[in-house]
Amino acid sequence: MKVIIWIIIIALIVSLVSTIWPLFLILAILFVAWKLYETYYYKSPAFIAVKQRIDTYINDCNELNRHIESLKDTTLISNRTDYGDASYKDSSHWDYKRKHLQGQKYATNVHNCSRTVCDNARKKPFEYVCKYFGIKATEETLANYESILNNFEAAEDGKISIQTEKKKILDSIQNDVPILIKKFSSKKLEKKLGFEEVDMSTAYFPKYIFKYISSGGNASTECDVIMDIDNLNRFILFLSEKIKFNKSVAGQRALMTSKLRQRIKERDGFICKQCGASVQQEPNLLLEIDHIIPVSKGGLTTEDNLQTLCWRCNRKKGNKIN
Structure with a gap:
């Protein structure tokens, strides 16, 4: 009985392969033909002429892109005391259970704290950021955060500008690019023309992190205060109110x-x-x-x-x- 079942299964597999094989062959031929066509087009005089015509505009676009990336490269302020570096090792035999301790971070923007501090930071983020990261409400601090906000706002505006400018350049060559290239090779077209990749994410917004890890290392909570455009605006107003309370000149500006x-x-x-x-x-x-x-x-x-x-x-x- 088992032999008969195996004979039937093998017969079905052979039948299926013989049916699908011509389709695989056709797809493989089409794929190779497409790659040859794509390679030929990007080396053709027609494409080179299009690229040369818009080369100045692409360079300007890429320059703007690099400027935007430089604006994003801003670090947060933290005036915490530097107590130096040390090496710590837990040699207990049950260390393997402490999964959260293995990924524990020590950085200027991370405060390892109790569960209570972590929970309270969620309710009063600005108060706790100032308290635990050593940020004082002074004219200099306020000016620094205003500068960070100014850079980030310009970067966000720039992302919109560069996308619009890029679209305008690509639209200007629509009639000069074969329809198949536009439809199936749009990303490669942009790269071959010389466009640098534009990062449209907001992952660059820095954050202050409050992190609690239990002594056993198996439980943890985290509160992230992300300094995006909205939070930076509100933090600047928060600092200014503190400065006004201290009767600082900066509070009046x-x-x-x-x-x-x-x-x-x-x-x-x-x-x-x-x-x-x-x-x-x-x-x-x-x-x-x-x-x-x-x-x-x-x-x-x-x-x-x-x-x-x-x-x-x-x-x-x-x-x-x-």
Whole structure:
């Protein structure tokens, strides 16, 4: 009986393979033909001509992309005392059970604490960030967080600008690219044209972490205070209220919030105060807010010390007084 069943199974497999095999062969031939066509097109004079025609625009787009990435590269402030490094080893035979201890982190943005502190940090995140990460409500601290917010807002604006500009460039060559390449090779087309990859994620927003791990290492809770645009705006207002309470001069000045950034752009007519470029001429132009006298040189966030610059002029200016 078993022999008969095996004979039937083998017969079915042979029948199925003989039916599917021609389909596999056809698909393989089509795949090879497509790869040959794709390779030929990207080496063809027609493609090279298209690439050369838009090369300047692509380089400008890539420059903007690199500028956006540099704006994202901002670290959070933490004034915690540095007590040095040490090596610790648990040599107990049951150490293997302590799964949460194996992934325990020690970093400037991580505070290992009790469960109570972790729970309370969720209810009053800004209070606990200041307390446990050594952040004092001073003019200098406020200026630093305003600078972080300004960079992150420009980066978020820039992501939209670069995507729109990229689409505009690709739309301009739609009639010059074969339909099959547009439909089945769009990502490769962008790469072959020279576009650098644009990161549209928000993973770069830094965070303060409160982490509790039980002594046995088998239970843990974590509270993450992510400093995204919304939280940075609110944290700046939180710090300013503390400073006002301390009767600091900085409490009386303007705060570099999203509203103020927009107000300065509107005041300057959405025009770069240095080169005169405007969103009217370049609809996808990235405009940034610059401190005329940099914060590092004593400049305050006051409306008369702020100006609108395009990203190119702002990058050239750097930390100079202009």
